[in-house]
Amino acid sequence: MALEVRGIAVQEEVEATYRDVDQWRGEFRRPVRVVPAVAVNVEPQLTVLPASRASEPLSFSVRLIAEEPGGIAGSLRFDVPEGWRVEPDSVPIRFASAGEELVREFTIHPPAEVDQERFVVQAVFIDESGRRFDRGYSLVDYEHIHPRPLFRSATIDVQALDAELPENLRVGYIASTGDPVPATLAELGVDVVLLTPDDLASAPLDDFDAIVVGIRAYEGRPDLVAHNQRLLDYVAEGGTAIVQYNQYQYTTPGLAPYPIEMARPHDRITDHTAEVTLLDPQHRVFTTPNRITDADFEGWIQERGLYFLNSWDDRYSPLMEMADPGEDPKRGGLVIAEYGEGTYVYTGLALFRQLPAGVPGAYRLFANLLALGAE
Known part of the structure; x- marks a missing residue:
């Protein structure tokens, strides 16, 4: 926001807010959040793979949250290290409106032998126009603090252990x-x-x-x-x-x-x-x-x-x-x-x-x- 006070230009950053109403709290203001059209959250975000269990599959889930007004469609896919695979490797997704959520379960199949290092599996939602969404967020929101979204890449870190x-x-x-x-x-x-x-x-x-x-x-x-x-x-x-x-x-x-x-x-x-x-x-x-x-x-x-x-x-x-x-x-x-x-x-x-x-x-x-x- 730009102001002029007695001929002096003053610039001030002001948070964009909107007005909301609660039946107990009455009217209050909330900050406008800029979020991806689809939020992609994975769980767990980190898991370990002992050498003795390297051939065992690893389970994880992906939670998608639609934010696009009017809905959005596409597919959920994965970028994996060479020799690794995810089952299923792609899932078609269609949201009818903003605010919809869904959770899908997946399995990571690592190769039979892996070195002691950290591997990354990336979940990504690709819409019908080719846009990629590979981040999710959690909202930190309590009455005594200012609400803030915490963004994180939709990755599963797999730490192989010797x-x-x-x-x-x-x-x-x-x-x-x-x-x-x-x-x-x-x-x-x-x-x-x-x-x-x-x-x-x-x-x-x-x-x-x-x-x-x-x-x-x-x-x-x-x-x-x-x-x-x-x-x-x-x-x-x-x-x-x-x-x-x-x-x-x-x-x-x-x-x-x-x-x-x-x-x-x-x-x-x-x-x-x-x-x-x-x-x-x-x-x-x-x-x-x-x-x-x-x-x-x-x-x-x-x-x-x-x-x-x-x-x-x-x-x-x-x-x-x-x-x-x-x-x-x-x-x-x-x-x-x-x-x-x-x-x-x-x-x-x-x-x-x-x-x-x-x-x-x-x-x-x-x-x-x-x-x-x-x-």
Whole structure:
């Protein structure tokens, strides 16, 4: 918008809006959105393909939203890497009016052998005049903020993994709110069972090769605190427990098998590219079934880890060392202890961030931790 005030030209950007009415809110204004004639959204946006399952097809869905006044027709097709195919490879689509939606299911067939790299499958809607639409969006819209569409290319990233895993591995998982890890372990081929409060209270636990305690579970699962002794008993009788990052409550005496402490503020490594030193490269955590090397710490996002232990009983063994630039090295990001007949692990590594991002090294390392229970 251009104005002139006392002979001075003034230009101001003004958002285009329209007037709307709600029976409860009354009249209000909304921003005008510029969107594609057809929005193409895919789910999931990222999946992993372990080498052991490379011949298995992958399922995904495409949701189309028509925005063209008067409707639009065309076909939904796919651009795939060489040697890959999608079934069906093309679907005719016709929308009668704007606002219509439909969902279609598809299957990706990868070749029998793939290298550990990321492959991209692109969904695209091509209308009868040849126009291509290959983006979708989600609308972030709450009363306390300005509504904004978030656009994303309609691509499925397939991360092939050179990650071995013992066969028929059965894992109990104690999840708290917002934990993405169980779904990613299932993609790796793990039989993951989410443990309920009733399970922790009285169900047999010795059927599991390992039990994983999810992020912040000691804060979000009071039943875990109440029945923590059953977890320790499971380990003492030969089980494997893997505790991911938890906050200060976790240091309460009696929750871990031996005394631990965290600094305040807690130790963390914010540089996601920080060099990682394996203190015992021949330890089974770094050798079985996947040999862990420097390459497995490439491509990490946001951070290496948080809520590292600051001090611990001598019966724990630290396995890694890393440091932020200009700071002292930290060794409390991955520690392991024998407890009775079993194995107890605590890790503050940000695996909960790396696994949903498809970081291969995080999958390989987590597979090794789970494999401790298969021996």
